[in-house]
Amino acid sequence: MSEPGFAPRPTLEAVAARxxxxxxxxxxxxxxxxxxxxPLVERVRRAVDELGYVPNQAARTLVTRRNDAIAVVVAEPETRFFTDPFFAQQVRGISRELTAHDNQLVLLLTEGTADYQRVGRYLAGGHVDGALIFSLHAEDELPALARRAGVPTVIGGRPGWSDDRTLYVDCDNRGGARDAVRYLLGLGRRQVAHIAGPLDQTASVDRLDGFRDVLPDADPRLIVEGDFTPEGGARAMTALLERVPDLDAVFVASDVMASGALRVLRTVGRRVPEDVAVVGFDDMVSVAEWTDPPLTTVHQDIEEMGRLMAGLLLRTLEPPAQGGAEPVRAASIVTPTRLVVRASA
Amino acid sequence: MSEPGFAPRPTLEAVAARxxxxxxxxxxxxxxxxxxxxPLVERVRRAVDELGYVPNQAARTLVTRRNDAIAVVVAEPETRFFTDPFFAQQVRGISRELTAHDNQLVLLLTEGTADYQRVGRYLAGGHVDGALIFSLHAEDELPALARRAGVPTVIGGRPGWSDDRTLYVDCDNRGGARDAVRYLLGLGRRQVAHIAGPLDQTASVDRLDGFRDVLPDADPRLIVEGDFTPEGGARAMTALLERVPDLDAVFVASDVMASGALRVLRTVGRRVPEDVAVVGFDDMVSVAEWTDPPLTTVHQDIEEMGRLMAGLLLRTLEPPAQGGAEPVRAASIVTPTRLVVRASA
Structure with missing residues (x-):
């Protein structure tokens, strides 16, 4: 991952000298x-402007210790943030946990990656004690920005790299996918297709890997990449039906995409589950139970994951224990999934 | 409006003395x-903790002038924020405008009014240059908190008090309501009911006043208060049908409530618009066009109002013009509405 270049910060001494x-x-x-x-005030102000001096809020936080505020940054444009219910559920869990600890949830919205430098400046400005970042894509700059800003961070979803200082919370995407595919095979289905999420996200890669764990010799035409939107799910379903007209099951990497796939199947007259069995992923409130037919899906507790992310971050911010007690060592968390059977498979 | 009690802030001098x-x-x-x-560091830190000293970030912002960050505070619990599409649309407009001026949108979420003191502390902490507050209810503490924090503020929706220093952006709620009711009367409807929004919000009061402007002698049983949710709209519709079985039209103060009212009318077998004509308010994308039948409604440009709020706030933050030019005087903005006719009336 490339690291954005921050110039060293001008000091108060440099301002005074100038x-x-x-x-x-x-x-x-x-x-x-x-x-x-x-006149002196004016000279100092001019020097501040010319040097781009930012008061060392981080140092000052050492004194007051905490802002009692945690940033949440979603690596998606604001438009997607508000249309995909996944984010609202994750933020809900975060909000509950932060509120329980009297910390303010500070949601930093962006229109896209062009705004990341500004987010980095805000994180570096000492306005928050830590950051929760989620929905990362490959090569995403946000974690590096947070690190440069010196802000402790917990990531939602397994990051695309591995080291021992990156904390994250994720569900068992790969195991959940295996359960879904095995269930479809157990129903006697022979041609099981997969609509994957965007493959620049680890959740999509892990679910695809789970599919391949069970079906290592699957025809590559049975796998189509989607984009976690209903429209993307519909497009992928259409493509699959053209490529493999006799498919009899689809494991879809998100309920939202599955809702689009179900619409296409209905339109072309394939009965669900008689002709094509469909299994989603997420068990998203307001989606899985409301599709027609209701979705069999892999449940992950999205709100709970938000709560766990916030809790993990707050633990890392705790001062080391006084006296004999061992300091709490934070570690990444992977939550289990389980298959929820409804009418679609 | 009551003002929350902030103790005067301890000064650096007090810390030094302590x-x-x-x-x-x-x-x-x-x-x-x-x-x-x-040892001196330790004594100062202890004094900081004991006095609850907060560095005067607001004063320091006078020097650096700007954080280039604007807080958005919605006077609703996070659960309602994410379920009512009105808020996403308003935030979208705000986000566009702030991004165009390279300002960071800082969304401060709460679980309820119990969290307002924490929001007030964050606003007072010098982390943002201004605040946009919307969905105020009567007696809401947020504007007073923002004023105490010394943070310039623009309010979304006419506030429940009037003075010449409160800036707000609103649409012509009363005029839009008049248009809706006149339209229903023009269709020959005789028994026009009204499902109002929560009457602790000025938008609801103004829309009810518009209804009464046209129908000053309306039977009070024709007016029921809702809560801007689909369930509230359904409950209000059920109550109206019990009270006034021969009603032939309803003006509903929001599209979201109208969607609930339409569901009830369908359930009890009243045809829309043949038996009961329905007009909503908002012209909410993803609601008005998707109801069955699609809603005739009063259009307000919610995203544009968000943009106007952000633009108005940014103008008030501009330094006074140098030289001969007059400083820009900010003033509140009221945008027009218009009736959009679809199938429901």
Whole structure:
């Protein structure tokens, strides 16, 4: 992953030197104290502007210890954030946990990756104690930005790299996918297709790997990549029906995509589950139970994962225990999944 | 409106006095500078903790001028925020405008009014340059909290009080309601009912006033209060049908409530629009066009209102113009509405 280049921060000493005043005077101006003569105030302000000086809020947080505020950054444009119910559920869990610990949830929205430098500046500005980042795509800059900002971070979903300082919370995507495919085979289905999520996301890769664990020799035409939207699921289903007209089952990597796939199957007159059995992933409230027919799907507790992310981050922010107790060692968390059987398979 | 009680903030001078050190030493510790002896650092930190000293970030922002960050606070619990599409649309407009000006959107979520003191602390902490607050209810503490925090604020929706320093953006709720009711009367309807929004919100009051402007002598049984949810709309419709079985039209104060009302009418076998004509309010994307039948409704441009709120706030944050130009005077904005005719009336 490439690392964005932050220049070293100008110091208060540099501001004082530039303004030709003492460090104490510069400090008084920066702190907004009274009693500094107007021309000196003006010189310090100009030096601040010219050098791009940002007060060392992080250092000051060392004194007050905490802002009691946690940033949530979703690596998706705001439009997708509000249309995919996954995010609302994850944020709900985060909100519950942070509120229970009297921490403010600070959601930093973006229109796209072009806005990441601004998010990095906000994280570096000392406005939050930590960050929760989720829905990462390959080569995503956000984790590096958070690291440069010196902000402790927990990632939602297994990151695309591995080291021992990156904390994350994920569900057992691969195991859940295996359960889904085995269930379809157990129903006697012979031509099981897979609509994958976007393969620049580890959740999609892990679910595809689970599919391949059970069906290592699957015809490659049985696998189509989608994009976690209903429209993407519909397009993928259409493509599958053209490529493999006699398919009799589909494991879809998200309920939202499965809703689009079901629509296509209905339109072309394939009965679900008689002609084509469908299994989703997520067990998303407001989706899986409301499709026609209701979805058999792999349940993951999305709200609970949000709660776990927030809890893990708050633990890493705790000061080391006094006295004899061992400090709490944080570790990444992988939650189990389970198959929920409804009418679609 | 009652004002929450903030104690006056402890000053750096008070910290220095408590710690028994000079102001300069206290300042160096608070700023995280090197070169202060450890016992003194410890004494200052203890004084900071004991007094609850918060560094005067707002004053420091006077020097750096801007955080380039704007808070958005919705006076609703996070659960409602994510289920009512109104909020996503308003935030979308805000996000577009802030991004265009390279300002970070900082969404402060809450679980309820119990969290307002924490929101007030965050606003007072100097982390944002201004605040956009919307969906206020009567007696809501948020505007007073923002004022105490010294954060310039624009309110979405006419506030429940009037003074000349409160800026807001709203649509012409009363005029839009009049248009809706006149349209129903023009269709020859005689018994026009109204499902109002929650009457602790000015949008609901203004729409009810518009209804009464046209029908000043309406039977009070024709007016039922809802809560801007589909379930509330359904309950209100059921109540109206019991009270006034021969009603032939309903003006509903939101599309979301109208979707619930339509469901009830279908269930009891009243045809829309033949037996009962229905007009909504909002012209909410993803609601009005998708109901069965599609809704005739009063259009307001929700995303544009978000954009206008953000633009108005950014203008108030601009430094006064240099030289001869007059400073830009900000003023509240009321946008027009228009009736959109679809199948329901």
């Amino acid at each position: 303004a030709g005043v003492s460090r104490a005077t510069a400090s008084r101006v920066v702190n907004g104290s009274e009693g500094v003569r107007a | 710690a028994g050190v000079s102001r300069a030493t206290a300042s160096r510790v608070v700023n995280g500078s090197e070169g202060v002896r450890a």
